[in-house]
Each structure stands twice: as structure tokens, then as C-alpha cells.
Amino acid sequence: MKKSLVALAAIVVLLATVSSHAQTTAQAETFVRHIYSEYTTPSKHNSPDFLGKDIARVFSPSLVRIIRIELRKTPKGDVGKIDGDPICNCQDWENLSITKLDITKNGDVTALASVTISNMDAQSSLKLSLLWTPQGWRIDDISTADTPSYRKYLQAP
DSSP states (O other), rough: OHHHHHHHHHHHHHHHHHHHHHHHHHHHHHHHHHHTTOOOOOOOOGGGOOOTTTHHHHHHHHHHHHHHHHHSSOOOOOOOOOSSBBTTBBOOSSSEEEEEEEEEESSSSSSEEEEEEEEETTEEEEEEEEEEEEEEEEEEEEOOOSOHHHHHHHOOO
């Protein structure tokens, strides 16, 4: 009886793992699309606050810590290393939208989102390294043509 219960528990865990992995690419795409959908309102009063109150909803716990350390190091009124919105790679935005999105799984808990966005009549490409957390997908790093790793950029002296 005990062996049967152990075998049954193992099968349940295996089936749950298989079904959750089958959805992760779709979940990653939904996560990324939702983030960028928050830029659709042209009013700055409704802009996303991804470096403030919404930080943990978007970034991985370790990247949240790094961003908060950098924000604390920057004297009030000064512009530090964080001088814009890293998710749109911009300081201003208007009618921002995704023009291309490709998601590639790198493993069970990581994925790469290659995103091209249109913002103020300009195109910009970013790569979002995604990490699966207990809260769902989160951005663990951002790469652009000018900044190969946002994480490393913030940690550099």
C-alpha cells in the first residue's frame, strides 16, 4: 500500500510538471504582452510604475534588490544609473506597442523574450531574460544594443 501511494504521488508530480511546462511559453508571452499593454495610455498620469510600487510584479527578486540598491545610492534630485525606463528603453513614450515578440525557453525556469517595440515612431529591440518564480514569470535581466546586461550595468562601480 505504501509503495502504491509513493508511486501514485510520483505520477501526480510528473503529470503536474509536464502540464505546467507545456504552458510556460504561453505564460511568458502573456506576461510580456501584459507589461507592454500598460504603456498604451498616452497620459503620463497613468504610466506604469515598474521602478516603484509595481517593481516586484515585473522584476525577479534579485533584480528588485539590485534596482533598489541603485535607487538608494542615488542622491535625491540626481540622475543616477537609472535614468529611464529599462523595459521600454526610453525616458518618454507615446502609443508604445509590441511589433514583434519571440519567446524561447532556455530551460524549465528560464526563457528569453526578444521584443521589438514601436515608440514615438521609432523601433527599439530588447531581450528580456525571464525567470519563473512562485509568483509567475519575472524579468531577470534586460539586454539592448547599448547595454548587454542591465543587471551588470547596475552592479558595476
